[in-house]
Amino acid sequence: MKKKIWIGIGVATLIILMVGVSVYRTAFAKPLAVEVMEVKREKISSSLMVPGTLELQEEQSIFPSPELGKVEEILVEVGQKVKKGDVLVRFDNTQLSLEIEQNKISVESGYLRINQLQKQKEHLDSRKKELTEQIGKKEAEQQLAPEYDQIETEKRLANLDLKQTLLQKEALEERIKDFELSSLVDGIVLTVNENMTELVTEVQEPLVQVGSLQNMIATGSLSEYDVLKVRTGQKVIVKSDVLPNEEWQGEIIDVANVPQSTGLGNPLENQAVQFPIIVQINGGIELKPGFQLIMEIETEEKEGLVISSEAIIYEDDKTFVYLVNDGIAHKQEIEIGITSGERMEVVEGLKAEDMIVLNPSDKVSDGMEVTVE
Known part of the structure; x- marks a missing residue:
């Protein structure tokens, strides 16, 4: 009997101790420290990411020609600067x-x-x-x-x-x-193929290739959905994996009105339609023709409430943030508009100068007391 009494006393003591610890933590524990950001009204733009290829805007290739006869002489060499009108190749007649x-x-x-x-x-x-x-x-x-x-x-x-x-x-x-073919551009001789002076094959390589390295373009293609968002004059940021820390400015100078033909597949079958675009790159670029690029095309610019994607929580196809008000974190559902990198437009749910939690951890919950770092 005494043993049961002592066991009851021990259990009661343990319960009292646990309740005391809980009360102590509630009364004296410090609020969770969080990093916050202020919701601001800023300009934000949406963009499309399009793969592209770097090309010469002004380029000329001279091929062997049976009509002109045998090549008598190639008058230039690789790396040589040429002006418009300079004779590049002379054919024998x-x-x-x-x-x-x-x-x-x-x-x-x-x-x-x-x-x-x-x-x-x-x-x-x-x-x-x-x-x-x-x-x-x-x-x-x-x-x-x-x-x-x-x-x-x-x-x-x-x-x-x-x-x-x-x-x-x-x-x-x-x-x-x-019987003399001259340069059509001011530029530099890129390739000279002496082996093509005698032999004419089905797949021909150019005898001479001339181009201007000062004027470069990027070419790519847009889907039938994205092409409606793009027009000439729109700004473009050009990047390359080769130089990840570099970027170049450009603008769209041409958007095709008709899709490019692949020449493949059954024309009666549904095929992905692609519309070619050309981007003029402003200033010099350290890359060479043929390099692969990523073109970030700005499709829309507006002013709105802007937050960082680091503040976003996704749950059940809904979007939330933790709004901090008087030291209390409130879980707030929001509606997102356009995005630009890590910047997002908030269409509904927040107002300017609201403070929201950045990188909210699993410890943050609705109604929790928090302190701002």
Whole structure:
């Protein structure tokens, strides 16, 4: 009997002790310390993340051409700076070369003929001077007049022939340009393929590739849903995994009105429609053509209440934050609008200057007393 009494006393003592500890903790324990942020009205923009490829905006590739004939000479080398109009590749044309050589002979022959007639006239002038001393000026002129007329006529014909030959030369020089391909841009020679001068294959590589590294663009594609949110002039932030700490500014300069054709699959089947876009990159970029990019396109900008995503709690398809008011944490349901990275617009549930808990832990609960760090 006494044993049961002592057991009862022990249990009662333990219960009293536990209640006392609980009361002590309630009365004297410090409130949970939390980090908070103030809800502010700021500008916020929504964005699309689109993969892209870095390309040259101004680029020219010259390929072998059976119509132009065999490559005679590549006049540039990799890394060489070129200006618009500089000859890059010259093609060989046997018939044209023959005509050019014949024309050179004709021009030289024309000048020789004119020089010969000029010497004949000078010789006739010497005879005229001698005859003038012998028979007088008038008689000398009458006697030599037929020879002067003959020389003058031949000189006129020779000059006409030479003029025609020089016109042919100009025409041939214009035809030469048809067999010379020049640069269409101010830039630098990117590739030179000497192996392509003899061989023409089905899959051709360019003989010469020229481009301007100063003007770069990024190309990508948008779905039929996203393309409605995009227009020319919108701002774009360009990033690359190669240089993760760098970013470049740009803007959209072209959005296709028709989707790109993949040429694959059955046209009667539903296929993903993609609309090409082009982004002009402002300023220099340290990457090379062909590098893969991520383009963050700003699609909408507005002013609203903005909080950090670190304050958000998701439960049962609903969104909550802990609102701190007079040292008490209140669980508050909110409605989210547009997002930009870690910044989120609050459409409903909060007002400016409200204080909310950042990174709320599992220890935070509705109605709990908290202290702000």
